[in-house]
Amino acid sequence: MHRADAGRAALVDYILGLLEQAGHRVTEPRVQLIQAVAAWERQSFTGEDLYAELRPTGLGRATVFRTLRLLQELGVLSRLHLSDGCQRYVVTPPASGHSPEHMDRLICRRCGRVAYLDECPMEDSLARIAQATGYRVDGHHLDIVGLCAECSAAR
Amino acid sequence: MHRADAGRAALVDYILGLLEQAGHRVTEPRVQLIQAVAAWERQSFTGEDLYAELRPTGLGRATVFRTLRLLQELGVLSRLHLSDGCQRYVVTPPASGHSPEHMDRLICRRCGRVAYLDECPMEDSLARIAQATGYRVDGHHLDIVGLCAECSAAR
DNA sequence: TACTTGTTGATACTAAGTCTCACTAACACA
DNA sequence: TGTGTTAGTGAGACTTAGTATCAACAAGTA
Numbered sequence: 001m002h003r004a005d006a007g008r009a010a011l012v013d014y015i016l017g018l019l020e021q022a023g024h025r026v027t028e029p030r031v032q033l034i035q036a037v038a039a040w041e042r043q044s045f046t047g048e049d050l051y052a053e054l055r056p057t058g059l060g061r062a063t064v065f066r067t068l069r070l071l072q073e074l075g076v077l078s079r080l081h082l083s084d085g086c087q088r089y090v091v092t093p094p095a096s097g098h099s100p101e102h103m104d105r106l107i108c109r110r111c112g113r114v115a116y117l118d119e120c121p122m123e124d125s126l127a128r129i130a131q132a133t134g135y136r137v138d139g140h141h142l143d144i145v146g147l148c149a150e151c152s153a154a155r
Numbered sequence: 156m157h158r159a160d161a162g163r164a165a166l167v168d169y170i171l172g173l174l175e176q177a178g179h180r181v182t183e184p185r186v187q188l189i190q191a192v193a194a195w196e197r198q199s200f201t202g203e204d205l206y207a208e209l210r211p212t213g214l215g216r217a218t219v220f221r222t223l224r225l226l227q228e229l230g231v232l233s234r235l236h237l238s239d240g241c242q243r244y245v246v247t248p249p250a251s252g253h254s255p256e257h258m259d260r261l262i263c264r265r266c267g268r269v270a271y272l273d274e275c276p277m278e279d280s281l282a283r284i285a286q287a288t289g290y291r292v293d294g295h296h297l298d299i300v301g302l303c304a305e306c307s308a309a310r
Numbered sequence: 311t312a313c314t315t316g317t318t319g320a321t322a323c324t325a326a327g328t329c330t331c332a333c334t335a336a337c338a339c340a
Numbered sequence: 341t342g343t344g345t346t347a348g349t350g351a352g353a354c355t356t357a358g359t360a361t362c363a364a365c366a367a368g369t370a
Contacts (some may be wrong), residue, residue, distance in 0.1 A: 025316060025367060047357065060319035065358055081236035081296070083255055087357060100238055101300075106290050115288055125276035126299070133270055134304030135261050141236070142297045144281070145256075149289030180336050180347060202326065215350035220327055242326065 004041075011038045014094050018074050029059050033067045037077065037091060044080050044088040044112040075099050080107060080114070081143060090114045101139030108148035115148070159196075166193045169249050173229050184214050188222045192232065192246060199235050199243040199267040230254050235262060235269070236298060245269045256294030263303035270303070 015034050016026055024030075036053055037045075051064045068089060071077040078100060080088040092098050096116050098105075104117040122140065130137045147155075170189050171181055179185075191208055192200075206219045223244060226232040233255060235243040247253050251271050253260075259272040277295065285292045302310075 027317065027367075029318070058319085060321095062320080062359075063318060066317090069358095081241060085357095086236060086241040106284070106288055106292075108290070109293075115290070117284065121280035121284065122276050122297070129261070129272065129276065129299065130301070133261055134307075135263070135270070135299070135301045136307045137261075137299055137301040138264075139301070140297065140299040142277075142295065144284065144290070144292055144295040146285070146290045146292040146294070152289075152291045182336070182348060184349070213350080215352095217328075217351080218349060221348085224327095240326095 008038045008041070011091070011094070015071070015074070015076050018076065022074060024070065029063050030067055032057060032059065033064065034071075037071065041091065042114050044090040044114055046087050046089070078103065082107070082109075088112065092116075103140075104142045106144045106146065108151055109145050110147055110151040113148050163193045163196070166246070166249070170226070170229075170231050173231065177229060179225065184218050185222055187212060187214065188219065189226075192226065196246065197269050199245040199269055201242050201244070227255075233258065237262070237264070243267065247271075258295070259297045261299045261301065263306055264300050265302055265306040268303050
């Protein structure tokens with residue numbers, strides 16, 4: 001088994017664990033979908049991508065989107081907000097400290113690859129911003145857009 | 156004329172100016188729509204809000220959305236990317252240094268009011284992030300979510 | 311094994327736009 | 341001040357990205 005496959009299998013198990021913990025059933029269609037999602041790793045994908053991939057196995061459209069929603073609620077998946085729409089999803093790495101309320105990402109606008117920042121670049125600024133504006137800040141979402149090293153080199 | 160009205164009129168003129176500069180025609184429907192948009196000021200609104208408001212005057216659905224798209228292209232309008240969807244629009248203040256490629260905002264999750272940060276809190280971090288990740292960074296989008304002073308007080 | 315209840319797929323529906331097309335009206339020029 | 345060209349318009353059909361409904365099914369429990 002390859003390194004990456006082992007990582008993916010661990011991700012699948014992790015997600016299935018979350019699912020059970022939250023009181024949901026582990027069903028065949030969910031396992032299939034979660035495996036497909038894990039295979040995308042740091043690459044973003046659309047609901048249609050996933051449906052096209054899984055439809056041949058008999059999965060229904062509703063199940064795909066229902067499960068995507070469930071995975072978002074579990075914090076496993078998040079959406080990319082790009083200038084041309086918000087229909088792309090990406091796996092949020094477990095235990096990275098990222099959640100729907102706190103997200104710091106780098107997105108490659110050419111290949112769609114997503115990297116998560118280890119350190120929040122705004123840690124220090126948030127208190128100051130709250131002070132200056134009177135807002136009670138409870139989350140933030142930072143998307144940095146550019147070209148990843150590979151895509152930059154490919155030019 | 157009130158202060159706010161004067162500001163709005165100036166905003167309308169500014170947007171109409173941009174429109175002309177970009178080689179577009181200044182038409183009655185566009186003037187109406189831009190006036191309506193300017194009246195929302197820092198409050199966010201949906202395409203449907205605007206259509207409901209303008210439909211009685213005879214404006215068509217297509218024109219509303221077409222013009223919203225045009226205003227986004229001109230950098231006058233941007234979308235809000237919230238967890239419950241991305242269908243809200245807000246005026247980007249002219250000459251604030253904000254553009255689709257560089258956006259630092261505070262959004263009130265209760266009333267939808269939007270404030271733009273005067274200073275980019277990531278100025279210093281971006282070079283370091285580019286260095287650390289190998290990305291060629293060419294823009295970012297920061298949305299800080301919370302409660303504005305009024306909404307915080309109203310609790 | 312039977313029961314209960316969550317989950318599924320088919321299908322109809324919706325929200326938020328987008329496209330097409332015949333018609334209209336800005337603006338440039340005579 | 342008309343006139344022609346072409347961008348812009350409204351009506352309405354269509355599309356995309358889901359969501360709702362519902363009868364059939366299957367997971368876990370008794």
